[in-house]
Amino acid sequence: MTEELKFGGHISRQFDEELDEIRSRVLKMGSLVEEQLEKTLTALREMSPASISGVSKLDRKVNKMEMKIDEECTQILAKRQPAAGDLRLIIATSKSVRDLERAGDEAEKVAHMVKRALENDTSPNLYKGLQDLVEQVEELLHATLDTYARMETRSAVHNMRLDQAVDAEYGRVIFRLVEIMKNDSDSVSDALDVMWAARSLERIGDHCINICENVIYLVEGEDVRHTKFKEIEDQLS
């Protein structure tokens, strides 16, 4: 497919508007998840849980938006019987929204974990490494939303590389936590908390990659799930 995928230009202008609406809602929803991560990051940077207070409210908003977008997708399927690109857009969006919602849940978990750690005066040693991971995941999420907004395969593949970096960082964090736990058995319970947070962050990365895969399906019509990264790169080049 050489031509740019376009979503406007339907004979029914109302259909165009409905599709635009859905896409901008997804981006809005993504930005809410981003905000959650951003608050966590601020908390980590400032070593103060103050910024985390609004996170639960944000997550409830994300959940509501998921339902709203799903409802709109259902309506379009029922009313417009979309085909080809439109059909793929709806399917991909419907799936991506679920991933975003899960990512939101994970982000909330991380935020609470961080909040608890900061409030309990857990040793900063334990969660120091987390800051990089959050930063990377946030960058990945941002890039993913960008990819979704621009419907670009190239950046989707790039995001997969970012995810590999996230996975590597996650490995490092875990490794360090294990080291700490080996030396200091008192910190095991706190360390496990942090570990869960790191695990959640890694999951957010995976959800981002799911969204990128959906974008690739949407643009190329190829289902690249459960395919090795190398093969994807070969396929799309």
Next chain:
Amino acid sequence: MTERFQTVGNPLLEDPKMRVRNASVFYADKQAIFDVDLDIGKNQVISMIGPSGCGKSTFLRCLNRMNDTIDICRVEGQLELDGQDINDRKIDVVELRARVGMVFQKPNPFPKSIYENVAYGARIHGLTDNKVQLDDLVEQCLQRCGLWKEVKDRLHEPATGLSGGQQQRLCIARAIAVNPEVILMDEPCSALDPIATATVEELIHELSQNFTICIVTHSMQQAARVSERTAYFHLGKLIEVNDTSKVFTNPEHQLTEEYITGRIG
């Protein structure tokens, strides 16, 4: 002379029932179909879609030489049925149309009884020897079209008294009564309500086990539902031929995409 348009997808098949090469159709000086290459697979349902005036019906009517009835219409190119050229002088058009039957847009039963409608083809082609055989044939055809239960008590009442969907199924029964190899359907459901459409579509699906079916339709959903392959025509050119599942999720050609997503019509 512009360069010949290349159809995308896979228009050609191994061992097709009908083979079309380089087919062009002219109405007087105006060219309506441009160099179409297409194979129609045995016992397959192929649907032809495209905007109005794209030539899909004209193409369909080439396949049993119904275009012969239009004085100013001229068909060029190679059209084969089982490897035999259908425009050959040796082929009798009566024989061809018995092998390649047709169902039309508007249900057009003869203004005779239901029985006579189905029996007519068998009568003119001399397919049965006696009344008993003919009765059997009529019953069998009506059974296959799911009409038997509905009409068995009024076989000798006028066919025009049936509902639209029943009339169209009767027309299909009439077409299969001469046991054709290929059935051409020109927008068979465009005059029917959704329920009648569903019954006709179900019938098409059943018939596809024994007949090769070409269906022209305006309803993309219908093409998606009933056919295995879909051909997209645009301004007399065959743009794309692909498996239906491919065409409706991920068409190869930009024009096909635009048509099926409702951007051109």
Next chain:
Amino acid sequence: MSDRKDIALRRAESLQKRHAAETRFRWYGRAAISFGMLCIVFLFTDIFSKGAGAFQQTYIDMEIHFDPEVLGLTPQSTPAEIEQASFGSFFKKALRQQYPDLTSRKEKRQLYGLVTSDMPLTLRNQVMAEPSLIGTTKSIRMIADDDIDVYYKYSYGRDNEDGTSVGRATELQQSIVAELAQQGRIGTRFNNTFFTAADSREPELAGIKGAIVGSMLTLMITLIISFPIAVATAIYLEEFAPKNKLTDFIEVNINNLAAVPSVIFGLLGLAIFINFFGLPRSVPLVGGLVLSLMTLPTIIISSRAAIKAVPPSIRDAALGMGASKVQTVLHHVLPLALPGMLTGTIIGMAQALGETAPLLMIGMVAFIVDVPASVGDSATVLPVQIFLWSDSPERGFVEKTSAAIMVLLTFLIFMNSFAVWLRKRLERRW
């Protein structure tokens, strides 16, 4: 908002105009129809008032003594002898016996003129059938002469302001009629003669049977010739002929032919059938041929219209099943077009029934007293009979003319209603 109000106002105004125009148009239509109806009512009243009398016939009862001496016959006489006997003088004498006071020749002639001149013949036939009448006296019912008939039906017993009477009945005859009427020996009965006799010089003996039979024979020939030819032409032109300049030319000519004055067809028939082929004059065969020429275009045009009205989907259906062109036409197109074709044919026939001019040209205007038995016999037809009678000077023919017109109109109405009935009956929905 103000825009909308303005538009509503304009709309109301234009609506009023439209309503006015519609009402006006309706009234134009009503006026046109009323005028037409008025003309028809006028025509019908005129014809009926004039013609009704023709269905009644005046009779006079006379006592006749079949005197063997005067006749020179006996009840045993042979038919040949009866044939020889002079019934003319016998009849005159018998009449004189009834009115012995009338002595002058003039008076006697008026006496004889009371009854139809055919009377001696009628008496002879009666005697022939029943020779035992000879020597007896019998009251015989006689057909009155047309002058007496007219006088009795239209003037007797009515006060005419200027004292004149209809017809040529003399004062003497009038007084005899009055006397007869007092004795109850004069009256009217249903006029059988009108329907059982052919033309005659005597109005009281003239009938239209000859003309009706002549018309039937002529129409039969017309139908037999024009229907198959016209249908075949229409089918060929519509279904088989290529559309080119030649067929266009033929079509224009057929349409033109329908508008050619009928008298020209008469001249054509005269030139071709009579002068060239040597067929006899004034026979239904030639009349039928000429009328065929005239009705052909009408039937062709209506048949083509009927074929055109058959939906193409039916043709497609038949062709799509592998029916040949001829099968398609014979099995499907023709049955559906037939009602229209028949309607056109009947209308064409009705037109032919009322046609006079071309028949005058081929000599069907002759005075013929016999009912034709075949298409080769000299004959006349209804409209020509009307034409002939309307031209006759006798007062008795005036009512005959109107009566014949009534018969012709009855036939026409019957044929046209038959066409309507046929169309409704055979018409099928598809």
